[in-house]
Amino acid sequence: MARRIATEQANEFKNKMIxxxxxxxxxxxxxVLAPFTWLQLGGTxxxxxxxxxxxxxxGLVSAASKADLPIRILGDGSNLLIRSSGFDGLVIHPCSAALSRIEFRGSSLVAGAGAKLNHVITAAIGSGLAGLEHLAxxxxxxxxxxxxxxxxxxxxxxxxxxRVVxxxxQGQLEERRAEDLQFAFCRSNLDGSIVLEVELQLEPSDPIQLTRRMxxxxxVKRKSQPFSGTRNALAFAEPDGCSLVDLFELAGVKGAVEGEAALSTQFPGYIVVSGTATPEQVLALVGRVKQSVEVRSGIQLQSPLKVW
Ligand SMILES: Cc1cc2nc3c(=O)[nH]c(=O)nc-3n(C[C@H](O)[C@H](O)[C@H](O)COP(=O)(O)OP(=O)(O)OC[C@H]3O[C@@H](n4cnc5c(N)ncnc54)[C@H](O)[C@@H]3O)c2cc1C
Structure with a gap:
């Protein structure tokens, strides 16, 4: 008991030093990180x-770096699978009003990293700016x-x-222009960077038409994804020219289950979890599906899901 208290006090002292x-x-x-993710899974x-x-x-980034403490940035947790062991470092959640603000400069929109994509889209439409409505x-x-x-x-x-800030x-701000950035299917060269602010170039248009388009x-989007309120994640991206439904059927993994994690039969590419599902069950399911698909069709499925 005395030793535990001493260890806790030592940790507290160490943390104060960081x-x-x-x-x-x-x-x-x-x-506990689970409530911050759509799958509601993960340790501390x-x-x-x-x-x-x-x-x-x-300041947080600089302090953690000086102490060699690994850092992760948490967005809305919709593309995240966190292991039961959690994360032994600093998780930063930039969700405050100041880090989520949305501003307009002519036909450019500037948003803090924590702004919800759907708020950004509706703000753009409200200001008569086109270019994001298809992402609603x-x-x-x-x-x-x-x-x-x-x-x-x-x-x-x-x-x-x-532009991205x-x-x-070292906790210093750095600007990246469009020519420094690379975007490909489900990834970018910003992975591993810490994004503070984003500037998007949009085009003036009629808000009523834009609203209809959105x-x-x-x-259409709502019909292709699990209902809000269910614990789910988009675990597989559809490869070019192939249907996930066909690939799953061919590989014999349609509706595959691992514990309380299941491959959705209704919404291709999604994993749905319930009850006492664990992150490790989701990982095992993703691994099994990928392997079976590759063995039967030779296609290597990509999983956009980030695993911490
Ligand atoms: C129902 C459903 C439908 C979906 N539909 C689509 C779809 O149609 N198209 C699509 O592309 N995706 C889709 N996704 C996947 C997901 O919504 C997107 O990938 C989304 O952009 C992730 O944003 P997030 O804030 O939730 O990121 P998180 O899940 O919180 O994080 C994902 C990764 O981004 C990093 N990250 C987050 N914020 C920052 C930051 N400020 N700086 C640096 N790194 C950061 C995290 O560290 C992590 O590695 C869907 C997911 C679900 C659950």
Whole structure:
């Protein structure tokens, strides 16, 4: 007992050494990460913080880097599978108003990384700016959308990006222009960077027409994905020229189940979990499906899901 208290006190002292006095109030230790993800799975973060300004965000990054503490950025958790062991480092969740604001400069839209993609889309439409409406219905933040190059039928967000502000390991701001950025299917060269702010180039258009287009797209999207409220993730991307349904059938994995994680039969590519499902069951299911598909068809399925 005495030893445990001594260890806890030593840890607390060590933690106080990592983060400066003015950031201490932001640090939560042992935060359970499951509620922050769509799958509602995952262990705890050693440290967790929700900065309220860019200065705090930079300060946290700088302090963690100096202490060699690994850092992860959490968006809306819609593309995330966190292992039961959690994350032994600092998880930063930039969800405050200051880090989610949306502004317009002419026909450019500037958004903080924590802004929800769907808020960005409706704000753009409300200001009569076209170019994002086809992405309506994709969950997540603009930061997450950029890092994973969110797309609908090969029309991706990367096409619209003109500038990104990132925070480097020293906690300094760095600007990346369109020519420094690379976007490909479900990925970008921003993976591993810390995105603070994004600028998108849009085109003036009629808000009423845009609203109609967004609503039509949204209806189609809603029909192709699990109902909100279910615990799910888009685990497989459809390869060019192949249907996931056919590949799953051929590989004999249609509706495959691992514990309480199942491959959706209604919504191709999605995994749905329930009850006491574990992250490891989801990982096992993803691995089994990939392997079976490759053995039967020679196709290597891509999983956009990020695993921590
Ligand atoms: C029902 C459903 C439907 C979906 N439909 C689509 C779809 O049609 N098209 C599509 O492309 N995707 C789709 N997805 C996947 C997912 O919504 C997108 O990948 C989304 O853009 C992820 O954003 P997020 O904020 O939730 O990121 P998170 O899941 O929180 O994080 C994903 C990755 O991005 C990183 N990240 C997040 N924010 C930042 C930041 N500020 N700086 C640096 N790294 C960051 C995280 O560290 C993590 O590695 C769908 C998912 C679900 C559950």
């Amino acid at each position: 983060f400066p006095e003015n950031l201490q109030h932001l640090i939560r230790e042992g935060e 973060a050693r440290f967790f913080a929700e900065p309220t300004s860019a200065e705090e965000f930079c 219905g994709i969950p997540g933040t603009i930061g997450g959308a950029l890092v994973g190059n969110a797309s609908v039928t090969n029309d991706d967000i990367g096409n619209r990006v003109t 990132i925070i480097d390991q 609503q039509a797209g949204w209806i």
